[in-house]
Amino acid sequence: MMRAVLWDIDGTLLDSEPHHFNSFVAVCESHGQTLAKADYDRLLGRSMAEVYAMLNAVQPLPLDLPDFAAACSDHYVTHVAKVPARRGALEQVAELARAGVLQACVSNSARRVVEANMGVIAMPEALRFALSRDDVTKGKPDPEPYLRAAERLGMAPEDCVVVEDSPIGARAAKAAGMVTIAWPQHATLEFDAVDLIIADLREVDWTNPLQGRKITANH
Structure with a gap:
């Protein structure tokens, strides 16, 4: 019951998933990295630690996990009213x-x-x-x-x-x-x-x- x-x-x-993906893209691009649209589905529903590990395995990021997470959260929260x-x-x-x-x-x-x-x-x-x-x-x-x-x-x-x-x-x-x-x-x-x-x-x-x-x- x-x-x-x-x-x-x-x-x-x-x-909100497209907005989260846009945050990942914005943070990666601000550090000279690229993120393909094809990455969207494989990142869907994953924690920030998993997203970071998956992206870092393909293109090493010049940010550690806490800084990456904070930057993505900052971008998302700034634009959350559009969600x-x-x-x-x-x-x-x-x-x-x-x-x-x-x-x-x-x-x-x-x-x-x-x-x-x-x-x-x-x-x-x-x-x-x-x-x-x-x-x-x-x-x-x-x-x-x-x-x-x-x-x-x-x-x-x-x-x-x-x-x-x-x-x-x-x-x-x-x-x-x-x-x-x-x-x-x-x-x-x-x-x-x-x-x-x-x-x-x-x-x-x-x-x-x-x-x-x-x-x-x-x-």
Whole structure:
């Protein structure tokens, strides 16, 4: 039985992934490095440490991880007002809140970025809290973030539904033992273990998500 919904933020509630990628591009270019558009999908949903390691392995960066992370966060937060919500996302949050469903956010981003995003979302009464990468020992795809969120809500993992846009986040949710809905923005993404793949939040039967149809993102 669903009693709580846990939302990823970047790419799920907010259409922010292109803005994060633009931050990576801006920081790399400011230090004479290039970042190809083809890198977008492989960086999707990853923590800043993973992004840094992947980029540094291809083109060594003249920045250490803390400086790279700070520069990317600075760029993103400066432009966060331009980040739109995904279509129907905040409306669905509001509808679930009216129905009395507990909700919270679980992100792989740093606390500063999460706080900026929550300022854009501006729904503190509906979303009880937002966990950041800084709040856990291990980030997604480890299940710790989702298990920590369930614990804070006082819910068993099996009573939680997770909505994610990335395979990395979906793996974390499934490893936590939660019903996992993939809502990708790109039909090319492959999800190895989810309960439902949707193109629109309206496809979900929120009273019993497992009754939904497993469909592709470009149906």
